[in-house]
Amino acid sequence: MMSLAQINDVNMNQPVTLLLDFPFWMMSIFIFIIGAVIGSFLNVCVYRIPQHKWLWGQMQSLWDKPSNCPRCSTHILWYDNIPVFGWLKLRGRCRSCKMKISGRYPFIEFLNGSLLVLLFWFEVPVGLHATLEESSVFASMGPQIFPGLQGYSPEAFVWMRFLFHAVLIETLLVASLIDFDLRIIPEATTTPANIFAVIVLLCVPILHLVPVWYQQPGLLRTFGIITPEWLHPFMDGPAVPAWVNAHPYLHGLSVSLAGMLVGGGIVWLVRWAGFLFLREEAMGDGDVYLMAMVGAFLGWQPTVIAFFIAPVCALAVVILLAPFVRNRSIPYGPYLSLGTLLTLLFWQPIWSRVGRLFELGVLLVPLALFMGVLFATSLAAVYLFKRTFGLLPQPLPEGEWRAAHQHIFFASEKVDRHSCNWKTTDWEGTASGHGSVHEERWKGGSFSGNSFGPNRPW
Numbered sequence: 001m002m003s004l005a006q007i008n009d010v011n012m013n014q015p016v017t018l019l020l021d022f023p024f025w026m027m028s029i030f031i032f033i034i035g036a037v038i039g040s041f042l043n044v045c046v047y048r049i050p051q052h053k054w055l056w057g058q059m060q061s062l063w064d065k066p067s068n069c070p071r072c073s074t075h076i077l078w079y080d081n082i083p084v085f086g087w088l089k090l091r092g093r094c095r096s097c098k099m100k101i102s103g104r105y106p107f108i109e110f111l112n113g114s115l116l117v118l119l120f121w122f123e124v125p126v127g128l129h130a131t132l133e134e135s136s137v138f139a140s141m142g143p144q145i146f147p148g149l150q151g152y153s154p155e156a157f158v159w160m161r162f163l164f165h166a167v168l169i170e171t172l173l174v175a176s177l178i179d180f181d182l183r184i185i186p187e188a189t190t191t192p193a194n195i196f197a198v199i200v201l202l203c204v205p206i207l208h209l210v211p212v213w214y215q216q217p218g219l220l221r222t223f224g225i226i227t228p229e230w231l232h233p234f235m236d237g238p239a240v241p242a243w244v245n246a247h248p249y250l251h252g253l254s255v256s257l258a259g260m261l262v263g264g265g266i267v268w269l270v271r272w273a274g275f276l277f278l279r280e281e282a283m284g285d286g287d288v289y290l291m292a293m294v295g296a297f298l299g300w301q302p303t304v305i306a307f308f309i310a311p312v313c314a315l316a317v318v319i320l321l322a323p324f325v326r327n328r329s330i331p332y333g334p335y336l337s338l339g340t341l342l343t344l345l346f347w348q349p350i351w352s353r354v355g356r357l358f359e360l361g362v363l364l365v366p367l368a369l370f371m372g373v374l375f376a377t378s379l380a381a382v383y384l385f386k387r388t389f390g391l392l393p394q395p396l397p398e399g400e401w402r403a404a405h406q407h408i409f410f411a412s413e414k415v416d417r418h419s420c421n422w423k424t425t426d427w428e429g430t431a432s433g434h435g436s437v438h439e440e441r442w443k444g445g446s447f448s449g450n451s452f453g454p455n456r457p458w
Contacts, residue, residue, distance in 0.1 A: 016132035032113040036083035039112030058188035072097040083109040143206040147248035168297045172337035179333035185286025190293045197296035205252025212255045214240045215361025234362045255299045263295025263303040277379035310339035
């Protein structure tokens with residue numbers, strides 16, 4: 001079995017050349033168009049999924065009914081549904097009733113196309129002399145060595161891994177947009193993609209970034225003096241276990257399952273510690289499922305890195321928006337997604353700096369426990385400080401109606417989004433006396449006795 005130094009020597013002396021000799025701009029245009037078309041579908045996902053509580057209802061809503069205008073229920077014609085240009089052609093209004101259509105729809109289509117082009121630019125080296133080492137997700141001990149390409153050409157390997165990561169980016173975009181809007185991450189944005197990742201890595205076990213387990217070959221010589229003797233058999237071994245190459249499909253499955261457990265587990269522990277020490281919700285259930293999904297795609301080591309990049313992104317945004325936004329609570333899912341994207345785009349420089357930490361093998365277990373105790377101690381100190389100076393949130397007296405109750409009361413009402421007024425239960429004769437009964441029936445979708453059912457998104 002090769003050591004880490006030998007692996008690096010092999011890859012430095014024998015670069016893998018890719019036969020992807022086509023213009024980058026041509027492929028970028030094609031990928032952008034595909035991404036914009038997919039972005040049109042993502043708009044439907046963002047609107048319809050949160051309208052249902054359970055997973056099956058969320059999934060069924062995506063194909064339940066074609067896109068139509070929420071005011072007049074007119075089906076959107078195919079040439080009006082062309083990404084970006086369809087909205088520009090209509091000047092942002094419905095063809096039938098002239099209702100204004102939000103500019104967010106073409107923005108998401110453009111954003112999704114741009115994200116896929118960005119991912120392609122970083123992950124897929126193109127050109128006459130392009131090599132596998134130029135990919136942003138290349139690692140010297142990656143799947144091209146452990147467990148090998150399993151008969152796939154380097155070109156097929158690069159394209160399959162790009163498409164695999166593109167599915168992850170699409171899912172993260174939908175989850176982030178919903179989290180921005182409603183502070184929730186529905187199951188339909190994570191569970192199907194999680195299952196997809198596990199199945200794909202089981203069937204195509206070469207799409208991971210690094211092996212599920214490896215350690216420094218001289219680990220016992222370096223730390224043998226300061227570690228207990230019963231731990232020495234686990235520290236004396238090859239860089240990568242032999243079963244990784246002997247059983248590649250089992251290894252692919254283990255990469256996905258280990259990433260899912262570590263990704264979801266680390267967020268769950270932070271959430272539990274927040275409840276225990278700060279008496280407030282640090283992260284939501286949706287964040288747990290989101291990082292479990294990320295781990296199922298990338299494995300546990302990249303997921304841990306993405307988790308620690310996320311708060312840096314969140315802190316930077318909070319500092320920039322602090323003078324303008326006073327709300328302390330922020331949706332954390334978008335920052336977990338951003339941390340994942342940055343991990344993919346800059347995997348090589350990130351891994352070259354932190355990869356040695358993961359070479360500690362079994363010593364990572366006591367290190368993780370020590371960091372967990374340190375984190376819990378820090379939270380406990382913050383809690384004691386707040387309690388000492390009376391900074392903890394005080395319980396509300398029973399029977400007192402506060403501003404929060406007022407917001408919840410209004411949120412539970414159903415607003416007429418066309419007139420921006422709350423619906424009332426007044427006698428219909430009141431509207432008739434005002435001369436507005438026909439307009440209200442038309443907006444409600446029941447004019448002339450026809451019932452169009454619930455309004456649907458553009």
